[in-house]
Structure formats: structure tokens, C-alpha cells
Amino acid sequence: MATVWSVTSPHPVHPLAWLAPHAARRRAAGLRRELRPRAADEPLLDLAGNDYLGLATDPRVIDGAVRAARTWGAGATGSRLVTGTTALHAELEAELAAFTGAEAALVFSSGYAANLGVLTALSGPDALIVSDAANHASLVDACRLSRARVVVVPHDDPDAVDAALAARTEARALVVTESVNSVDGGLAPLHALHGVCRGHGTLLVVDEAHGLGVVGPGGRGLLAEAGLAGADDVVATVTLSKALGSQGGAVLAPAAVVAHLVDTARSFIFDTGLAPASAGAALAALRVLGDEPRRPDAVLRAAAALAAAAGVPAPPSAVVAVVLGEPDVAVAAARRCAERGLRVGCFRPPSVPEGTSRLRLTARATLTEADVALVRGVLAEVLTLVAAP
Template sequence: MTELFSGTPVDTSPLAWLDAAARQRRRAGLRRALRPRPAVGTELDLASNDYLGLSQHPEVIEGGVQALRTWGAGSTGSRLVTGDTELHQQFEAALAEFVGAATGLLFSSGYTANLGAVVGLSGPGALLVSDACSHASVVDACRLSRARVVVTPHRDVDAVEAALASRSEERAVVVTDSVFSADGALAPLRQLSDVCRRHRAVLIVDEAHGLGVRGAGGRGLLQELGLVGAPDVVITATLSKALGSQGGVVLGPPAVREHFIDTARPLIFDTGLAPAAVGAAMAALRVLESEPWRPAAVLRHARTLAEICNVPQTPQSAVVPVILGEPETALRAATACLDAGIRVGCFRPPSVPAGTSRLRLTARASLNDGDLDLARHVLTRVLAAARR
């Protein structure tokens, strides 16, 4: 089709390539769609990251409502202008005390917290060592850092040590998830900490899927291993999973918090986290403190889901991966589950490597016997058909 732009004939739109790209993704089984969920779910949720079942908890909702009434709908500006409230700082201090860190600093999301932490502690002239299965936010942070980046094989401590030992840079940062989101595996944090200490490197650990699930009372995998509070360890986390709210946080030594307030672009130039999200997260933290049974229930239900799905590995987190191979197979299985009343995650490339498309089931503390009976009935049938 020929159109005129400023009098010049143009044979095609400069965005015509998007149609070809969409066709290619469709042929590969990688097209995606937004599917709004209802306010009151009618399906059993085995897909969300609401690990502790707190997003609909009445005390958590009330915490958000009270903050909304007190501080208004939005934070009205960046935290350095008008977007900071007493509630923000109270929550930072409460969460830091809960996990055992010296200080905390709130960001608008877990994604921006990772951008701020990784970029802020690296930069030109530094080495960044990142696990091959790190979250996309860590990948993007490495790209933005302008540091030299070495991507090591998944959970390969020897490769991390080799990268650190051969570096020429004065500063080095190792970054990893504590619990990897696609397979639920735990990072070898104790070994990584030892390697970092030997080579004078900072260890950044994203506890997005560890907070609320691992550690004493859900304090995270670093706390479980006795590594939290170390002067060379920095934690990032999100409030959108176990705490059922929204936002991100960096936890670590006071000097790190001060450095990020001065330099972290996702903090300086982004609108502060909405007060309602902070209030809901604060209430969720209080529920977690008063109901320490919830993290153990998550792991117990994850083990049951793994047994139902004939997954051989015992889950170490809320995540139960059911690898089916090709994208179309995983998508058909996820659709069949939804048609039968169960919502499950469907992970395909680029979220996971080619040939490992999977259903990603997530356990919740609030699942009951009836939920698990339904899961057994549906998943057994759907997976039998998918694995033929």
C-alpha cells in the first residue's frame, strides 16, 4: 500500500516488520495475550505469586485502605520531592528488622529495585557476574550498567570463582536470585558468599521468591543460611509476591542506602510507591509475623503438587515446574487446565530455554484439601494427555 508522507511516496510503513515478527512468533507457538482475571476468581489459582495468600486478606486490604485515606491515591512525585511519607520509612525499617538487615529502601517495583541495586553498585570499570537464569530485571540491569558482564552457567559456583579470579577490574559484583522463578531451585548462596569474600566482591541476592517462603518465619534464604546482615551482601526483594502488594526494596548496609538515595536513577526519577501499596505491605508483614505457619504450609503444599504431577525433585520453594518440552504442548495443557477450573502458569521461551516449555505451578499457604483434590483430579488427566 502506497501512502504519502510530506509528499514522498512510501511503499510500506516503517512498522510493517512487526506483522512479520508476529507471524514468526505465532508459528513458533510464542504469541501471548492479556487475559484479565475476574475480581472474584472462579478458578483455583495455581499460577499467581501470592504465596502466602495475603493479597485478599482482610487485614492487608484494610492496611491499604487506611493508607489511601491518610496519604491519598498517589505519592505525587519522586521520593526526593514529594513522594516520601512517614509510612514509607516506617515500612523500610520494619522489613529490614524482620529479615535482619541494617536498612531498607523502597522502590516502585522489584524490577526497579534490581535496576537501582545492580547498576548502582557496578558501573564502568567494574565486573558483573550474573547467573544465566537470573530474572529479566537483572539481565536489563547488567546491560544498563556499562560494566563488563560475565554470564555464568546456572548455579555454577566454579564458573563464578573463575570469573572473579581472572578479573582485572578493581570492583566486582556477583548477582543471583535466591530462588529461581522458572524452576524453583535454590541458589548456592553459602558457596557464592565464600567465593565473593575470597575475591572481595559484593553479592547481590534477589529474594523475590525467597521472602515469605524460606527462612525462619519467612525471613528469606539468606537469613536461613546465616548470611543476612553481612557487610558485603545486598538484598533486593519485591512486595508483590509473598506480601501480596506492590513495590520493591533494597536491604543492606547504611552506606548502600545513602549511596542509592544520591545516585539510583530508578529512585531519583521515578514516582514513589503509592501509599496504599505500602500500607498493604505493612499489614501483610504484620500478618506474617503473627502467623508463622504460612511459609511451612507453602512448602508442604508444593510437595503435594509435585507428587500429583509426578515431578521427581522435591520442591524447595513455592514453585513446581512441570516440563513438557515444546511451547504448543505447554500451552495446550495450560488451556486444558483453565477449561477444567484451574489456572496455571505457562512458561515458554524466552522465559525458559528452548525445549523446556513448562507449566509453572505455585503453591499457596491458603490452599485447602478441596483445592488439592481438584488439582489432583485435573492435573493427573491433563498431564497424562500432554505426556503421550
């Protein structure tokens, strides 16, 4: 039976009537998204996911997840402050801190939650946040929720950061950036940014989501490469869902910061703890990385091979960007790649600026020569097609 609406408003429209024209506008602009469930035995070569070290399907990592689930159950059962902290969580935090050179670590249910927690808990109405224009959406949302004054500066511009800090009137300030840009794979100028921050008595917050396991000595991240791991005026966030092939996130910081987050970070206090299977998998993956420190080198070699296949410069990370311009061009190219056996990422606004829609290929340490040959053949055909008038 159809719903009967009792209309008393002078505007008798359904409260969700705006959704249809909104979707139509997005479709016309080439910005409509859709979910495409993949099968476990999907035949496509996956260069869209972020399994940089090839550990998501590694038997040692899977065994870590299974052992944790059998020991602790399917879920954490509560927030970290109630029943959601197990001995496994504490073990993972200790090993994450030791591996990255941080004084302490705190595990969250996702990297998104970690970014929300750290920025909101360390800022507030009496603080300034200086945020890189290319920061991930989780950092953008954290800035919006922080109640701090936010200044967005051009990408990788220490001089703009310096100017923003010099003009501040707030008692406290934070500068936040990604170590490895998530859409173009570039590296942040951490030395210069840290120098600016130190000159202004400012905390540097670095999202190492795409750095951990890929860059730095043994995959310890760009902060380690810059000699800033464990610095007392630097806080890092990481995800467990990319190079470590699992799920979750963490903050790496001085112990005083971790204690403050336990007391005040809402995305930690009011969220159910990370599932034991994810914690067990992440711990196993971290140990594999420690035992096999050359895996990150394999990622960078694979990235260089993919870049050569795409005709773009080799990146200093696992992310290979092939900029095509308009959204419909990028969507069509990604679809043609899939039809030819290759799954690639397709990034469109608002993930990237207008006019820079792109294919995003992610390197993996376990790619074979045959895989690279497939990529070379598919891209040669597809990029020729999209370039044709």
C-alpha cells in the first residue's frame, strides 16, 4: 500500500525528493559512485587496492587472524576503556611503537578514527591547525570537528606554513600533513616542515598511512627516513589496512600524548575496540615486515615498473598516478582496463582537483614479471584509446 502523506507544510514535497536531481547532476558530471562487489576468485589483476606488501593473503598473516579469533572471539565486545582492550592489543601497540621508534602507540578501529581522535583531542577553540590542501578526507573532517581555527595552505609549501604560524594569535598550533600523498604518491618535505614547526613551538602531525611499510629504513616510514621518528614534538598516525594487510589504525606519539588521547579522544573512547582478528593479523604482518626488511624495496621496484608501463615518472612510493583530465575519461579508461583483466583505481573530484581525474595504480611487492607485462599491454591499448579524438 502506498504511503499517504499528510501535508501541512506550504511546500508539499517528500523530504528526500532532493536526492533524485542531486544524483542526476552527479551522473551528468561523471561523479556517480557505485559499489562493485568482487568475488574471492576474481580473475582481475588488482592494482586498485592498497595491499602494498602483499600481506593481506599471506598465510602467516591469515594464521595470525585465525589464532586471535579463536583465542579472543570474533569481536572486541566493547570500547577500549571497557572490555575492548585485550593483551593482544597491548602487544600490538608495544611492537608498533618499537618498530617505528615512537615512545608509545594507541590502536584505533580505523585510520580514519585515529586521525579524528588525534586532531580533535590535541586542538580545540584556543588552537590553530595548519592543514595541507591535499590532505586526506579523514584529516579534513578532523579539522572541521576540532573547533580550532583552520588555515589551509598550498600543498607541500613550508613557506606558507611559516606565514600561517607567524600570523597566529592562538596559544597552541598544529601542522598536519600526509607523509606520502595518497593520490599522487609524492613525499612531504618533512625536514623543512619540522624546522618551521620547531621555530614556532608547534606540533607536527604526520599521517603515515601510505608511508608505513613502503618508505624509510625497512619500511618504518618517512619520519624515520627524515630522522624524526620518536621526536617529542611530532605525532604520527598510521593505518593497519594498507601495507600491513589488515584493518585498523594507530597513533604513534610521546607517552603523554597517548595518555591524553585515552582520556579525551572521542573516536577512541566511544568506539568498539579493534576486532581481535584484525589485531592478530596486523601483529603478524608487522613481524613479517621486521623479518623481511627488503620487502619495501620490492614495492618501489614494482612501482617503477608500473610507471614505465604507464609512461609516467617513477614515484618515490607505491602510488602511480596517470592523470587523464575529465571524470568521464578516467571512468571509461578504468572500465576498459577491467574489461582487459586489470583493476585500477579511478580518482575523481572531490578526491582530486577539478581537471585532474586519474587512474591510480598501486604497486605490490608480490607483482611478477608476467603481471607487469599484462599491465604494459593493457595500458598501451587503453591509454591510446582515451587519447584518440
